[in-house]
Amino acid sequence: MGSSRINSAGAIFLVISTLTLGACSSNSESSAKVTTTTKKASSPGDGSEVVVDGPTTTTLPRDATYRIGLEGPLTGEQRETGIGMLRGARMAAKELNSNGGILGKQVVVVPIDDKADPVAGVAAANAAIASGLDGVVGPYNSGAGLQTLPLYIAAGLVPIRLTSSDQTAGLGFTLQPMTSQIAPVAAETVTGWLGAKSVGIIFDSTQAYTTDAATAMKALFTAAGVTITSYTPIKPGKKSYSSVVAKVARTKPDVIYVDTYYPEGGLIAKEMFNTKVKPQCLADFGAYDNGFIPAAGIKAAQKCPVLGVPAPSDFPGAGSLIATYRKLYKAAPGAWTPYAYDSLNVLAAAASVAGSFEAKGLTAALNGTKRFSGWTGRVAFEASTGNRIPAPITVDLANSRGEFHIDKDWAKFTNFGE
Numbered sequence: 001m002g003s004s005r006i007n008s009a010g011a012i013f014l015v016i017s018t019l020t021l022g023a024c025s026s027n028s029e030s031s032a033k034v035t036t037t038t039k040k041a042s043s044p045g046d047g048s049e050v051v052v053d054g055p056t057t058t059t060l061p062r063d064a065t066y067r068i069g070l071e072g073p074l075t076g077e078q079r080e081t082g083i084g085m086l087r088g089a090r091m092a093a094k095e096l097n098s099n100g101g102i103l104g105k106q107v108v109v110v111p112i113d114d115k116a117d118p119v120a121g122v123a124a125a126n127a128a129i130a131s132g133l134d135g136v137v138g139p140y141n142s143g144a145g146l147q148t149l150p151l152y153i154a155a156g157l158v159p160i161r162l163t164s165s166d167q168t169a170g171l172g173f174t175l176q177p178m179t180s181q182i183a184p185v186a187a188e189t190v191t192g193w194l195g196a197k198s199v200g201i202i203f204d205s206t207q208a209y210t211t212d213a214a215t216a217m218k219a220l221f222t223a224a225g226v227t228i229t230s231y232t233p234i235k236p237g238k239k240s241y242s243s244v245v246a247k248v249a250r251t252k253p254d255v256i257y258v259d260t261y262y263p264e265g266g267l268i269a270k271e272m273f274n275t276k277v278k279p280q281c282l283a284d285f286g287a288y289d290n291g292f293i294p295a296a297g298i299k300a301a302q303k304c305p306v307l308g309v310p311a312p313s314d315f316p317g318a319g320s321l322i323a324t325y326r327k328l329y330k331a332a333p334g335a336w337t338p339y340a341y342d343s344l345n346v347l348a349a350a351a352s353v354a355g356s357f358e359a360k361g362l363t364a365a366l367n368g369t370k371r372f373s374g375w376t377g378r379v380a381f382e383a384s385t386g387n388r389i390p391a392p393i394t395v396d397l398a399n400s401r402g403e404f405h406i407d408k409d410w411a412k413f414t415n416f417g418e
Helices: 009-015 079-098 118-131 142-154 179-193 208-223 242-249 262-274 292-296 319-329 337-354 359-367 408-414
Strands: 031-038 052-061 065-072 106-113 135-137 198-204 227-234 255-259 280-283 306-308 394-398 404-406
Touching: 065 079, 065 118, 065 142, 065 337, 079 106, 079 319, 079 337, 106 118, 106 337, 118 142, 135 337, 142 208, 179 208, 179 255, 179 280, 179 306, 179 408, 198 208, 198 242, 208 227, 208 255, 227 242, 242 255, 242 262, 255 262, 262 280, 262 292, 280 306, 292 394, 319 337, 337 359, 394 408, 404 408
Parallel strands: 065 106, 065 135, 198 227, 198 255, 255 280
Antiparallel strands: 031 052, 306 394, 394 404
16 A cells, blocks of 8 residues: 555545444434545555545435444554454444445444554544444454443444453453363464473563453463463563563473464564574464564564464355455455454344334344354354354464464364364
8 A cells, every 4th residue: 555644544534434424423413424545555544544435425414424433553563453443333334334334324433543552442432432333343452442432332233342351241242252162272273283282471561452361371281281381471562571581481381372462472472583492482363463474574473373263265155345445445354353343244134123222122133143254154142142153263373474274284184173
């Protein structure tokens, strides 16, 4: 893509968007602009771009639109995740609107930038709620979600979250795998596929998901008789984790399990590769994002498999969706683009069944979801938690082009897809 750097990305997201709104409130605003315009970014997911759809503007009465929030880290170090989510939601909205919208109303996507931070998330969520929302997709980060999801629910909304911490179970619905679903796959990957007898764990102690995941992995490894040689917390935002990698490597584990989000996970994988430590690198689900690969470097990423989900192009029948996305955004989909895309579509389908976004009827319709099939496959929910059953979980590996795909050796070992 070309370049167009934006310094105040948070403000620009609310001004220039695929679905742009005048200062809109469900109580006081009489009209909303459904806008598509063309902007370019300096690189995919760098937070400086917001739309690439072609210029059209239509002003519609507020009661002719449904406003769906998309909460995610739209700026900050995890912005690549948020940009991919936002684009996926916008792609879904564009398709819905071209087919009459939801219940005859056009869909307006409202960006909600939580910066992967609970404090910023609360401020952004409260502002979006005050402006008027009919639904919400997100957030991605569990720490933010523990604070913002109750706000949406108190406002009468039914969130379709992308969080994975078990602490967020029951706070709306999710298409994402949860810690209780991910951890057993991760443990089997370490003990079965990798045949490890000892593990050193590096984890981000500041995030709800990563601390939950580290606790779960420690318990599962202990139960399996795996020796935990090191259990080392880190804080995000460092430029290097060389001392941490050296410290854990000195404990001589078979595997170093990297339980962080992708910026830190990539840097740790890079350090392990550059210093040629003996332990095998394996990164947790939190590190699964396209941004992991440039953070690590392709060669290092190829030596560090990542727990994740099928890559956007690995889902059966994804070819036409990939083509549409590339046409819209001149870039490859983000790791979580398919999940935001499906989340908005499953919300739309449930609202159509319920006849509105009223929480009781919408919840019943989501609980009754049985035949929905989207980019990420078939979707059904566990009524007591709102969790997806089953939730696809894979081990992915970067290729020489810098793309994630399901690790073929892991798939053969586990008979995945058979």
